[in-house]
Amino acid sequence: MNTPVQKPNKPGIEPKPHTQAFWEAANRNKLLYQYCLDCQTPQFVPSSVCRKCHQKNLDWRESSGQGSVFTYSIIHRAPNAAFKDDTPYPIAMVDMAEGFRITANILNCPPERVYIGMPVWVIFETRDGSDYKIPQVEPAE
Numbered sequence: 420m421n422t423p424v425q426k427p428n429k430p431g432i433e434p435k436p437h438t439q440a441f442w443e444a445a446n447r448n449k450l451l452y453q454y455c456l457d458c459q460t461p462q463f464v465p466s467s468v469c470r471k472c473h474q475k476n477l478d479w480r481e482s483s484g485q486g487s488v489f490t491y492s493i494i495h496r497a498p499n500a501a502f503k504d505d506t507p508y509p510i511a512m513v514d515m516a517e518g519f520r521i522t523a524n525i526l527n528c529p530p531e532r533v534y535i536g537m538p539v540w541v542i543f544e545t546r547d548g549s550d551y552k553i554p555q556v557e558p559a560e
């Protein structure tokens with residue numbers, strides 16, 4: 420007798436006090452980053468202090484969502500069963516127009532299409548079992 424196999428959910432999000440605003444904005448399809456008002460440096464991922472000057476005078480700013488691929492890799496072996504149907508898939512470090520870098524999956528893009536410098540923009544992935552959308556990217560051209 421065959422028993423249906425329940426496919427596990429991809430990991431969800433559990434916001435921390437210093438990331439709550441970020442995840443709530445993501446649910447409104449907005450990518451926020453932090454900007455240090457003391458040393459004028461953008462930073463990502465969100466933190467409670469500036470990674471450059473260690474001050475706490477951080478402001479939330481909204482990204483245009485536009486960036487380009489700094490580097491990438493193709494995932495052939497899924498990190499867990501929830502990603503198995505997606506393989507092979509591209510994941511990239513993306514330089515955003517505002518001067519910070521994110522790591523994201525490149526959705527809606529066959530792996531052979533990805534190249535360094537490829538223009539991308541942020542989209543927001545809804546995952547089963549997660550209360551928060553996940554910022555990802557897709558080709559902008």
Ligand SMILES: [Zn+2]
Pocket residue numbers: 455456457458459460469470471472473474
């Ligand atoms: Zn700073």
